[in-house]
Amino acid sequence: xxxxxxxxxxxxxxxxxxxxxxxxxxxxxxxxxxxxxxxxxxxxxxxxxxxxxxxxxxxxxxxxxxxxxxxxxxxxxxxxxxxxxxxxxxxxxxxxxxxxxxxxxxxxxxxxxxxxxxxxxxxxxxxxxxxxxxxxxxxxxxxxxxxxxxxxxxxxxxxxxxxxxxxxxxxxxxxxxxxxxxxxxxxxxxxxxxxxxxxxxxxxxxxxxxxxxxxxxxxxxxxxxxxxxxxxxxxxxxxxxxxxxxxxxxxxxxxxxxxxxxxxxxxxxxxxxxxx
Ligand code: ZDP
Numbered sequence: 001x002x003x004x005x006x007x008x009x010x011x012x013x014x015x016x017x018x019x020x021x022x023x024x025x026x027x028x029x030x031x032x033x034x035x036x037x038x039x040x041x042x043x044x045x046x047x048x049x050x051x052x053x054x055x056x057x058x059x060x061x062x063x064x065x066x067x068x069x070x071x072x073x074x075x076x077x078x079x080x081x082x083x084x085x086x087x088x089x090x091x092x093x094x095x096x097x098x099x100x101x102x103x104x105x106x107x108x109x110x111x112x113x114x115x116x117x118x119x120x121x122x123x124x125x126x127x128x129x130x131x132x133x134x135x136x137x138x139x140x141x142x143x144x145x146x147x148x149x150x151x152x153x154x155x156x157x158x159x160x161x162x163x164x165x166x167x168x169x170x171x172x173x174x175x176x177x178x179x180x181x182x183x184x185x186x187x188x189x190x191x192x193x194x195x196x197x198x199x200x201x202x203x204x205x206x207x208x209x210x211x212x213x214x215x216x217x218x219x220x221x222x223x224x225x226x227x228x229x230x231x232x233x234x235x236x237x238x239x240x241x242x243x244x245x246x247x248x249x250x251x252x253x254x255x256x257x258x259x260x261x262x263x264x265x266x267x268x269x270x271x272x273x274x275x276x
Contacts, residue, residue: 001028002275007043008080010266012218012247015077016045017084020052030064036274037066043274046217049077051085057097057104059085065213072101073159075221079115079266082107087268102159102222110263119222119260122229123157130189131155131163140233147181154230158260161192161212162226166234170198170206179210195223197230202237206244218247225260228252 003024005016016036020026029036029048037045047065054060061081063074078098085091086109095108106118126134134142139155144163154164163182167173173196182194191212198206207227209220224243231237232254240253250264 001032002273003029004271004273005043006084006271007045007269008084008266009269010076010079010219010221010248011245011250011264013076013220014045014218014269015074015080016043016048017080018048018050019084019088019090020050021090023053026050026062030068033064034066034068043272046211046214047071047074047077049074049081051081051088051090054099057099058091058093059096060099061105063100065211066215067213069213070101071160071213073105073222074100075117075119075158075223075225075262076219076264076266077221078105078107078117079221079262079264080268082109082115082117083266083268100159114263114265116261116263117221119158119225119262121258122226122254122260123159124229124233126155129155129157129161131161131192132187132189138233140230144182144185144187146185147178154233155192156226156229158222158225160222161188161190162195162223163188163192164195164197164227164230166230166236167196167198170196170208173208175208175210175216179216183210183212193220193223193226195220195227195230197227199231199236200244203241204244205231205237205241208246219245219250221250221262221264224250224252225262228254229260 050062052060
């Protein structure tokens with residue numbers, strides 16, 4: 001297997017990006033995603049992202065988690081994606097449309113190098129997130145039992161599922177122990193990403209994530225959007241707030257038009273060729 005790629009990171013959430021615009025055969029790369037993402041035997045990444053042509057948008061993004069499973073959407077990844085397609089001269093526009101499993105997402109590269117993304121509308125109906133047992137109702141501050149302990153969860157989909165749990169002290173959360181138990185809890189038919197959130201004030205929160213299919217990562221873009229929505233639904237922050245992650249800070253806004261806007265950095269680390 002041989003392919004060219006570039007390695008990118010956004011708040012320390014890191015990805016292997018593959019330009020498959022000219023119909024490169026990506027099946028073999030997908031089948032080897034776990035090996036490619038391995039931090040000891042591979043490149044080391046939280047996921048593999050493909051740049052693909054689209055019939056309904058300027059581009060299509062496909063994301064494979066580090067365990068080989070596919071995700072609908074990736075917030076940090078789409079900022080890397082935006083800067084990568086611009087750098088590869090696949091477009092001269094700074095703002096373009098990207099088809100994803102969460103619908104059409106619109107990133108814009110700003111003059112300061114950050115990427116501002118229209119992430120679409122949050123999905124709040126239980127059945128659509130999906131979380132079982134709530135029908136079309138919202139899932140706000142509801143009980144969930146995990147590992148013999150009852151937590152309060154708020155659930156939001158940004159195309160992919162998120163479960164947000166507010167805590168008093170983020171440092172006391174045993175993420176590697178409890179994260180996988182949330183991920184595979186039977187109330188989440190498609191599993192879940194889980195965000196533990198300590199609210200510092202009504203404009204600033206600290207969040208740590210256990211990602212579905214990837215484990216602890218240094219940041220999660222869709223998770224930051226879902227966190228802000230959960231903060232507003234629980235009246236803990238204003239509709240714009242900063243989310244401090246292990247690897248950086250994202251600014252998230254839930255605008256009056258019901259859309260979520262995310263702003264943050266994305267940086268190329270290197271380009272290389274995989275050959276084995
Ligand atoms: O939904 C999932 O399976 C996630 N692991 C996808 C990746 C989300 C990501 N961290 C983000 O920034 O939104 C890349």
